[in-house]
Amino acid sequence: MEFRDYYKIMGVKKDATQDEIKRAYRKLARKYHPDVSKEQDAEKKFKEVGEAYEVLKDPEKRAAYDQLGTNWKAGQEFHPPPDWDAGFEFSGGGFTPGDASAFSDFFESLFGHGGVGGFTGAQQTGTHFQARGQDHHAKVMIDLEDAFHGATRAITLHAPELDTEGHVRTRERTLNVQIPKGIKKGQQIRLTGQGSPGMGGEGTGDLYLEVEFRPHPFYKIKGGDLYIELPVTPWEAVLGAKVKVPTPTAIIDLKIPAGSASGRKLRLKGRGIPGKPAGDFYTVLRIALPPGDTQQAKEIYREMEQKLAFNPRAKLGV
Amino acid sequence: MNKDILTGLLLDEECSLTLSELSRACAVHAEWVVELVDEGILEPSGRDATHWRFSGPSLHRARTARHLQQDLGINIAGAALVLDMLNEIEILRARLRILEQ
Numbered sequence: 485m486e487f488r489d490y491y492k493i494m495g496v497k498k499d500a501t502q503d504e505i506k507r508a509y510r511k512l513a514r515k516y517h518p519d520v521s522k523e524q525d526a527e528k529k530f531k532e533v534g535e536a537y538e539v540l541k542d543p544e545k546r547a548a549y550d551q552l553g554t555n556w557k558a559g560q561e562f563h564p565p566p567d568w569d570a571g572f573e574f575s576g577g578g579f580t581p582g583d584a585s586a587f588s589d590f591f592e593s594l595f596g597h598g599g600v601g602g603f604t605g606a607q608q609t610g611t612h613f614q615a616r617g618q619d620h621h622a623k624v625m626i627d628l629e630d631a632f633h634g635a636t637r638a639i640t641l642h643a644p645e646l647d648t649e650g651h652v653r654t655r656e657r658t659l660n661v662q663i664p665k666g667i668k669k670g671q672q673i674r675l676t677g678q679g680s681p682g683m684g685g686e687g688t689g690d691l692y693l694e695v696e697f698r699p700h701p702f703y704k705i706k707g708g709d710l711y712i713e714l715p716v717t718p719w720e721a722v723l724g725a726k727v728k729v730p731t732p733t734a735i736i737d738l739k740i741p742a743g744s745a746s747g748r749k750l751r752l753k754g755r756g757i758p759g760k761p762a763g764d765f766y767t768v769l770r771i772a773l774p775p776g777d778t779q780q781a782k783e784i785y786r787e788m789e790q791k792l793a794f795n796p797r798a799k800l801g802v
Numbered sequence: 803m804n805k806d807i808l809t810g811l812l813l814d815e816e817c818s819l820t821l822s823e824l825s826r827a828c829a830v831h832a833e834w835v836v837e838l839v840d841e842g843i844l845e846p847s848g849r850d851a852t853h854w855r856f857s858g859p860s861l862h863r864a865r866t867a868r869h870l871q872q873d874l875g876i877n878i879a880g881a882a883l884v885l886d887m888l889n890e891i892e893i894l895r896a897r898l899r900i901l902e903q
Contacts, residue, residue: 510874517873619829661808670862672813676810692813768900
């Protein structure tokens with residue numbers, strides 16, 4: 485198990501006041517909140533910060549953590565010294581269960597395990613003896629093609645679970661899930677009865693899967709619409725042409741109208757993500773300049789220079 | 803590994819969730835969902851709470867509002883503003899991705 489430097493994670497000095505710690509936490513929580521942040525690893529960082537705050541905001545836990553000493557470095561192999569917490573009093577039976585299931589082994593070795601909770605995991609709402617099982621939520625990554633054809637995907641999930649003795653264990657399970665044709669980014673699939681088992685004879689919870697597309701090398705997705713940037717030659721754009729364009733279902737022949745400018749958008753209705761209505765497929769033209777790296781190419785460019793009276797900057801008045 | 807293929811319900815614009823289904827999926831009391839409706843964060847169809855039907859994307863909005871409230875201490879009016887702005891940012895980002903090709 486690795487030592488965690490909670491002060492470093494929070495970006496505060498070891499002698500920071502409780503107010504300073506609170507301010508640092510608020511700032512970092514906003515920065516890394518998984519619903520808001522686009523930072524890489526936002527969710528992981530958010531959990532780390534939450535764990536650090538869980539310890540540092542509580543004077544009892546902070547004092548206990550501090551007495552581990554200052555010689556530890558983040559990432560260093562760590563075992564809690566025997567009786568490390570002797571003489572420390574934790575009110576409320578150890579610690580307050582916040583996001584406990586998401587906390588590190590390091591945290592658990594010091595402060596033990598709390599209730600089930602967590603940002604994406606199940607949330608324990610009460611202590612009813614009789615309760616319907618909790619619903620679970622998870623994100624899954626799929627390919628754009630899956631939305632076109634539908635697909636079956638094996639999805640591995642990790643969920644905290646209470647065993648018969650009340651300990652929290654991570655349960656790993658793999659489900660084969662049908663991805664429905666026409667699914668869009670951010671949409672959810674509800675799988676009935678795939679959440680936590682109920683207590684006292686009540687029903688099992690559900691599992692909600694939120695779908696996210698893996699980035700595609702050339703299609704960009706906007707809702708149900710797809711965009712592709714299509715390079716064309718100057719003569720194709722000026723004279724018109726029929727060119728091949730890949731779409732997720734087939735390679736199609738696209739007619740480029742004569743006199744097309746760079747950036748022109750050509751719409752293929754209903755060729756986007758299927759559905760009611762189906763999305764559209766947009767081809768955005770980009771004029772690619774032929775390289776002037778041969779004698780012949782240079783001559784052609786020179787000929788254009790001499791024969792075409794063209795001032796691209798006319799609108800600028802120069 | 804379970805070899806069965808699970809087919810779920812796609813929560814798209816056309817699907818409808820009841821107040822109790824939505825509350826359960828967010829692990830909140832129905833009263834809290836009613837507050838979101840009062841604030842305009844969710845716009846169910848149906849004339850009163852017992853007949854309310856929420857579209858699939860409502861679940862995502864409600865859960866995000868919940869996280870913002872729990873994790874950042876944002877109140878419901880603030881969460882409404884954040885959700886609107888997140889939505890706008892998402893639209894702008896999608897346009898930017900297309901322009902940056």
